Amino acid sequence: MPLDLRDYISKLETELPDQLLRIKKEVNPAEFEATAILQHLENNDQYPTVIFENNVNVNGDKSEFSSIINVFASRERCALAMNMDVSAKDLPLSLEYAAREKTMIEPTVISREEAPVKQTVKIEDEVDLSEYPIIRFHEMDPAPYLDVTAFVKDPDGGFYNGAFQRTMYKGKRKLGLHMSPRHNWQIARKYEERNEPTPIIIVVGHHPSFYLGSLNVSPFGNDDYAKIGSIMGESLRLVPSETWGDQFMVPADAEMIIEGEIVPNHREVEGPFGEFPGTYGPQRVRWVINVRAVTHRKDAIFQSIFTGHRETWILGAIPKEGTLFNRIKGVVPTTRSVHLPLSSVGRFHCYISIDKKVDGESKQAALIALGECDFVKHVVVVDSDIDPFKEEQVMWAMATRVQADHDVDIIKNVKGNTLDPSQLDDIMGAKMIIDATKPVSRLFSQRIKVPDSVMNRISLQHFLEE
Incomplete structure (x- = not known):
């Protein structure tokens, strides 16, 4: 079976059951209730993955979707996502990531009939983003936000690039978008210079190794779908999008895909938003996405990232550690x-x-x-x-x-x-x-230590026994 979010949840329940918390009572994510629960847990030094089983949507009505957040708030859970031995004393996650990153596993295309993410398809006026349990995270956030991976496709090289990017709910088919000047921004500029909309998708829910792979720090021009496959350890399954067909492929095993277009040469007010440093990213004039389609599993699990907290920090750190290790070790x-x-x-x-x-x-x-x-x-x-x-x-x-x-x-x-x-x-x-570091060219004071021979001879357990 291909890796997906459900596979991971099942594995988490089996191997790390104490790190999964299910909330059965009704929660209104758009009114800070989900993040208030997470903050209370954090105040108690607790960082479980939380599944909210009974949500209210942006409209204030009962939602048909459960939601999940805080998946990445422990390195142990990230190790589980990469199929590592979580009982090991040391978890060399960055070294494992670095080893996997050296390969590329090309994606596999499947039919719409085979793709779980195509179980429900909504096109154009059928789309209503207010039906979903989108989270409003922090006090100054002006609206609920999606903060998961967005993908664009380079119009010249044909490669896909993914990045975590915040998108602000602005209406039934409208999102505000902030992009820092990196790869997705570079690609969007190409379309805008041609006065063309930029096709963009937002992946709301997938196996955690998918997201770890999407945050790689690869050079511009590498295909992120192939890189994600290398981190997942299997070929990423893709399916044609509803809006652009096989000109833009989307992850087939996602929980939900939002398809849209970045409007060229148009900006609107976006933000402020509680960002990864634990401070607010300021209000700026930023891009706008017109949503064209939403596809999802019938019982989709709506995934979010607890931005500005441990989940964001660990999720962001591991891929960078692995990539930087490879680059630095090469020199x-x-x-x-x-x-x-x-x-x-x-x-x-x-x-x-x-x-x-x-x-x-x-x-x-x-x-x-x-x-x-x-x-x-x-x-x-x-x-x-x-x-x-x-x-x-x-x-x-x-x-x-x-x-x-x-x-x-x-x-x-x-x-x-x-x-x-x-x-x-x-x-x-x-x-x-x-x-x-100590200098090589001159003598430098040595660290104190107990002789290795005695450390190896002395068993602590032996001397603690009565």
């Missing part, structure tokens, strides 16, 4: 691991561990990270005796192996992220490299 072969910690919302800080052999390698590794991912602001490079996934060790290395005037570099006027609240400019910012 600095002794790279051990890469981590984008929760403390930096899974994006702004990057910790790189290398087994340095030559002075200068640490800054070389850092520059690659900054060049490959514009989210990253501050890079800390540590030696291989430091675990970058243990932040206390990284801070220790900074405290004992760094002199600011010698080991810190600041690079000004670099493209950053439009949602970084600290930037003085909408897009330009500064980057920082901290070299927290």
Whole structure:
């Protein structure tokens, strides 16, 4: 059976039942009730996947759809999504992602009759987005929002590109769209320069490995459907869209697909929206999507991402860790691991561990990270005796192996992220490299340690037994 969201939920119930919470009482997601429940859980240091079985839709009427959120709020659940052993003490998720990313598994096309996402088809005036349990996340959000993966297709190269992009509910067949200046934005510009609408789809619900694959940091021009297949470990099944036929293929095993067109040379007010840094992305004049069709399973599960919280941070971090590991290791072969910690919302800080052999390698590794991912602001490079996934060790290395005037570099006027609240400019910012590695060319104080021979001989369990 092909991977889908239902397959994952079944696996979660079997292997990590304590990490799944079902809410049976009625919830109104458009009035902050779903996120209020999630915030209460978070305040208690609880981050389960939550299924809301009884929703109210945007109109305030009883919805026929259940909903799911917070799927990615633990690395353990992401490991489960990638079919890894969740009982293992260490979960080398980024290394597993890096290994899978090196391959491409081409998608498979199936018929409409075979595709679960085609069980219900609504075209043009049949579409009414207010029928769905779309979430209004945070206090200043002016409307409910979809915040899942959107795909566009390059008109020249014919490749598909996916990105997580917020879309604001504006009416039965209308969405507002924010795009940062990356790949989807580049593709939309091509259509707009030709005064043509940009075909776009929004995938509302799929297997978690699908979304992990869609957030890869591949070079522009790579086909994301093939890359998603590599992360899922199987060929992604596709089916012709309702609006553009086989000129635009869509994921066949999704819960729901929204098909639309970005209107060329037209902008409207969008936002503010509670974004991934845990702050509001400001209100701006942004693009508009005219929705052309919606297809879904008869009992579709409406998936959302808890933006600005742990779910967004982990979901964003793992693909970047894997991609950056591959890029950096290609130049600095002794790279051990890469981590984008929760403390930096899974994006702004990057910790790189290398087994340095030559002075200068640490800054070389850092520059690659900054060049490959514009989210990253501050890079800390540590030696291989430091675990970058243990932040206390990284801070220790900074405290004992760094002199600011010698080991810190600041690079000004670099493209950053439009949602970084600290930037003085909408897009330009500064980057920082901290070299927290020991020098190779001179002696440096060694870390204290108990002799390995004694550590191996002494069994803690033996001495704790009565």
